[in-house]
Amino acid sequence: MADSKQLTSGAPHAERHSAKHATPGTYVAVLGALAVLTLIELIVVYLGLLGQILLVLIAISKAWLVLQFYMHLRYERKILTWIFLLPAIAVGIVTVIMQFFVT
Amino acid sequence: MQQETALTQTVSHAPSAAEHTAHGAEHSADHLKMASFTYSIENSKMAMWLFLASEMFLFSVLIIAYIIARYAYPEAHAQLNVPLTSINTFILLLSSFSVVWALSGVQTGNQTRLLRGLAGVIGLGTLFFLLMMYEYAEMSHHGITLAHPFGMAFYALTGLHGAHVVIGLVWAVYVFNRAFNGVYTKDNYWGVEFWGLYWHFVDVVWIFIFTVVYLL
Numbered sequence: 473m474a475d476s477k478q479l480t481s482g483a484p485h486a487e488r489h490s491a492k493h494a495t496p497g498t499y500v501a502v503l504g505a506l507a508v509l510t511l512i513e514l515i516v517v518y519l520g521l522l523g524q525i526l527l528v529l530i531a532i533s534k535a536w537l538v539l540q541f542y543m544h545l546r547y548e549r550k551i552l553t554w555i556f557l558l559p560a561i562a563v564g565i566v567t568v569i570m571q572f573f574v575t
Numbered sequence: 576m577q578q579e580t581a582l583t584q585t586v587s588h589a590p591s592a593a594e595h596t597a598h599g600a601e602h603s604a605d606h607l608k609m610a611s612f613t614y615s616i617e618n619s620k621m622a623m624w625l626f627l628a629s630e631m632f633l634f635s636v637l638i639i640a641y642i643i644a645r646y647a648y649p650e651a652h653a654q655l656n657v658p659l660t661s662i663n664t665f666i667l668l669l670s671s672f673s674v675v676w677a678l679s680g681v682q683t684g685n686q687t688r689l690l691r692g693l694a695g696v697i698g699l700g701t702l703f704f705l706l707m708m709y710e711y712a713e714m715s716h717h718g719i720t721l722a723h724p725f726g727m728a729f730y731a732l733t734g735l736h737g738a739h740v741v742i743g744l745v746w747a748v749y750v751f752n753r754a755f756n757g758v759y760t761k762d763n764y765w766g767v768e769f770w771g772l773y774w775h776f777v778d779v780v781w782i783f784i785f786t787v788v789y790l791l
Contacts, residue, residue, distance in 0.1 A: 496679050503672040510664055517657070517790050524791055531786035535779045542675050543775045552624045559628045563635040570639045574646045 494541050502541045509534050616765050623769055627776045634780050637732040638787055644728035645788075651725035654717045656710055657789050663706045664785045670699035671778040674771045684761040686754070693751040693767075696774065700744045707737050729788065736784055739777045746770050 494502075509530050516526055540546040545553050645652050677692025679685075711730070719726040750770045753759065759767055 493679070493682060494675070496676070499672060499675045499679065503668065506668045507665065510661070510668065513786065513790060514661055527786050527790050531782050534782045538671060538775055538779050538782070542671055542778075543772055548620075552621065555621070555624045556628050556631075559631050563631055567635060567639055567642070570642060574643050 493544065493547060498541055502537050505537055506534055509537075619765075619769070620772075623772055627772065630776065630780075634732070634735065634783075637728070637735060638783065641728040641732045641788060644725045645791075648723075648725035651719050651723065651729075654714065654719055655789055656713060659706060659710055660785060660789050663703050663710075664781065666699050666703045666706070667778050667781050670696050670703070671775055673699060674774050678764065678767055678771055681754070681759050681764040681767055682761055686757070689754050689759065689767070690751070693747060693754055697744060697747050697751060700740055700747065700774075704737060704740050704744070707733065707740075732784065732788065736777070736780055739780070743770075743774045743777050746773065 513527055513530050515521070516523070516530075539556065545556070673692050673695035675692075677689045677696070680688025680692055714720075714726070714729070719729070721727055721730055747770065750767055753766060
């Protein structure tokens, strides 16, 4: 363990980031949040509330929770977040633009 | 404690560049081997994320095609079974939780939790796929087949996702087999972690498919 601690101090920044993890309690909390958000989605649909923008925002929130906590992006090097986020933003913009042509 | 264990997992294999300079050639052979192991994992992880990002483009093309078909054929969209798919959504979310439960098990040296978590994913993933097949049969019964323009867009998108689920399940069985044989330990679990990234991505894609295809 002493050896490990010694290495920790000298380990590259990126490796120290990837060494952290969420706790089981966090995993349970995220599952609860995902379930509640899905229920809200269903309530919004069946009651005919605010509609499309709210549903898309909830979907983005759910995906963000999975990416951050279950896929550990929160604890990884930031470059991995950007590798995923930039194409996601590009895809989102194209999809929104397409909406103007189909509706 | 968990973080400390995890730190040990990473750094015990990861002497930094600075240490290499300081110690010179004294331990070079062993250290280079260990550093190579760690950096190969870091590089593989980045490659995995690049792969997942490229997959996003693939799915986005099909999602846009679906949106076009959905507005062109609203009567076909009305045939979708939202209650059944909602249950399937909860099943897939639960499977993602099962993945991280298995991962946290192996990270703390709890092999039982690892095996139970993996078995949970295999069971839930199979159930998801079977319900999807039931939904397909139901859709075909309503006349929405591959020959229908809406059906073509619907089956292409959800079918590609289903194919990803099947690949993830086959991979899960492989991981389970290795876990059963004691390959993964709290110092070596990247095989579980990489498969987990893939499975979570399948979940993330489904989150958007559920909203765009079934709810909007």
